[in-house]
Amino acid sequence: xxxxxxxxxxxxxxxxxxxxxxxxxxxxxxxxxxxxxxxxxxxxxxxxxxxxxxxxxxxxxxxxxxxxxxxxxxxxxxxxxxxxxxxxxxxxxxxxxxxxxxxxxxxxxxxxxxxxxxxxxxxxxxxxxxxxxxxxxxxxxxxxxxxxxxxxxxxxxxxxxxxxxxxxxxxxxxxxxxxxxxxxxxxxxxxxxxxxxxxxxxxxxxxxxxxxxxxxxxxxxxxxxxxxxxxxxxxxxxxxxxxxxxxxxxxxxxxxxxxxxxxxxxxxxxxxxxxxxxxxxxxxxxxxxxxxxxxxxxxxxxxxxxxxxxxxxxxxxxxxxxxxxxxxxxxxxxxxxxxxxxxx
Ligand SMILES: Nc1nc2c(c(CN[C@H]3C=C[C@H](O)[C@@H]3O)cn2[C@@H]2O[C@H](COP(=O)(O)O)[C@@H](O)[C@H]2O)c(=O)[nH]1
Numbered sequence: 001x002x003x004x005x006x007x008x009x010x011x012x013x014x015x016x017x018x019x020x021x022x023x024x025x026x027x028x029x030x031x032x033x034x035x036x037x038x039x040x041x042x043x044x045x046x047x048x049x050x051x052x053x054x055x056x057x058x059x060x061x062x063x064x065x066x067x068x069x070x071x072x073x074x075x076x077x078x079x080x081x082x083x084x085x086x087x088x089x090x091x092x093x094x095x096x097x098x099x100x101x102x103x104x105x106x107x108x109x110x111x112x113x114x115x116x117x118x119x120x121x122x123x124x125x126x127x128x129x130x131x132x133x134x135x136x137x138x139x140x141x142x143x144x145x146x147x148x149x150x151x152x153x154x155x156x157x158x159x160x161x162x163x164x165x166x167x168x169x170x171x172x173x174x175x176x177x178x179x180x181x182x183x184x185x186x187x188x189x190x191x192x193x194x195x196x197x198x199x200x201x202x203x204x205x206x207x208x209x210x211x212x213x214x215x216x217x218x219x220x221x222x223x224x225x226x227x228x229x230x231x232x233x234x235x236x237x238x239x240x241x242x243x244x245x246x247x248x249x250x251x252x253x254x255x256x257x258x259x260x261x262x263x264x265x266x267x268x269x270x271x272x273x274x275x276x277x278x279x280x281x282x283x284x285x286x287x288x289x290x291x292x293x294x295x296x297x298x299x300x301x302x303x304x305x306x307x308x309x310x311x312x313x314x315x316x317x318x319x320x321x322x323x324x325x326x327x328x329x330x331x332x333x334x335x336x337x338x339x340x341x342x343x344x
Contacts, residue, residue, distance in 0.1 A: 055272040055288040056257075056295040062264035063303050072311025074319055077326045079232025084116050086123035087233055091182035094230065094239050095133045096126055098181035101226040102169045102205065105344050108254065108336070109157035114329070121150030135179035138170025161342050165205040172202050185230065185239050192227045192242040199223045208343035212290040219293055221251045221344045228318045246314075250300040250321040252293035253344040255328035258336040265299045266292070276337050284341045292337060293344075300324075 080087070086096045100122055107113045125132045132149070141149070143159045146166070156162055177183040184202075188194040200207050206223040209216055227248055234240025250256060258276075260266040268276070272288050282289050300320050307315050328334055 054291055055269045056291040057267050058295050058299045058302065059264055059267045060302070062266075063299060063306055066263050066265060067303060067306045067310055070307075072307055072313055074307070074315055074323050077319075077322045079229075079235075079322065081326065082116065084119040084123065085229075085233065086126050089234070089238070091180060091239075092126070092130065092133075093233060094182040094185055095180065096122060097226060097229045097233065098173075098184075099133050099138065099166070099169060101222050101229060102165045102203075103162045104222055104225060105342050106157050106340060108338060109340070110154070113152070113157070117150065117152065121152070124151070125149045135170045135174040138173070139167045140170075141166050158340065158342060165342065168203060168205050176202055182239060190241050190243050192231075192244050193247045195227050195242070196220055196223045196248075199226060205342060210285040210290050212287060212294070217290055217294060219252045219297065219343070221253060224248045225251045228321070231318065232322075245318065246316055248316070248318050249297045250317045250324070251344070252296050253325075254336040254339070255334070256300075256321060256324045257292050257296045258334050259324045259328040259331075260296055260299055262334065265303070266295055268292075272337075276335055279335075279338065281338045281340065284339050284343075289337070289339050 085100075087093050100119060103118060104115065107115060107118070122133075131137060141163055143155065143163050146159070146163055147154075147156060150156070173179050173181060173184070177187075184198060185195060188198060200220060200223050206220070206226075207218075208220050208222060209218045211217070227242065227245070228251070230240045231242055231245055232240070236242075236245070257266060261268060272292070275282060275288075282292075300317050303320060304315055304317055307313055328336075
């Protein structure tokens with residue numbers, strides 16, 4: 001009996017301490033949760049902000065749909081399915097492809113001009129005169145002579161740049177590679193990556209890069225397409241043999257991004273969609289331009305990965321690109337972004 005109040009007296013401070021402990025722990029957990037919520041909301045807010053600020057983004061659901069539709073095997077498109085390129089299985093074909101890719105950019109400002117005119121025009125020029133692309137001759141072409149070579153009746157888009165880049169090709173080939181693009185290829189020991197590095201090191205016009213939010217971004221569209229053209233033309237043999245052809249990404253031009261957008265793989269902000277629909281230009285090196293091009297590279301790599309996961313098949317970005325590009329050029333109503341650029 002007498003122990004009860006004593007026990008009561010003893011228990012009171014213990015109960016108090018426990019209550020205080022529970023109280024402090026509770027408040028601590030509450031503050032922790034409140035802060036965590038704050039961070040979650042802050043993160044969501046920032047994430048939404050970033051998404052809203054980006055003009056292009058990759059839509060995973062769109063990629064899954066495309067991969068499902070093609071059932072793991074991409075439609076095979078033959079390189080030069082149109083028969084528009086010069087090819088004799090020798091070094092002159094390499095010279096032809098290098099000259100072609102030095103000028104493989106920006107056709108859209110002349111609505112009647114496209115890539116085929118360039119490929120066919122240069123092919124005819126070479127068939128007429130086998131020395132037309134000798135390094136010394138390349139350094140002397142003028143705008144009107146280039147037009148004459150291509151049988152184009154009016155000034156070409158960015159004609160001065162095209163001429164300057166032809167001169168650069170001639171000059172650098174002569175200075176470092178005995179005048180021949182085939183020597184350049186032979187120096188790479190059948191490595192696609194080395195060839196891209198060598199071309200961009202020696203030929204400034206091929207250095208397709210921009211600075212995006214302070215980061216230097218390299219897309220190297222024309223340098224990579226030169227490797228792919230060799231691989232396609234020589235059917236992976238001789239000058240077209242590359243053990244690492246898988247290291248080449250898609251070629252970020254103005255056709256493939258438009259196809260990816262149509263397929264639902266790329267999503268544009270309404271602002272960017274409006275610029276494209278109204279045929280307004282996007283300046284070279286702008287954030288929207290870099291996003292659009294970089295998202296295209298990323299999307300094609302994701303597509304490639306998903307094909308591998310779903311079907312176990314290893315496809316090349318070059319093959320995906322060729323398929324997507326051929327779809328795009330067969331669709332004249334396709335609206336693409338317009339950037340005055342020497343890179344694509
Ligand atoms: N991504 C990607 N872009 C490519 C090509 C090619 C040529 N490839 C040929 C070579 C062998 C094959 O058989 C192909 O036929 C040109 N372009 C770009 O397209 C745009 C021109 O469009 P349009 O104005 O409509 O002709 C321009 O930016 C040009 O640089 C490609 O393969 N992939």
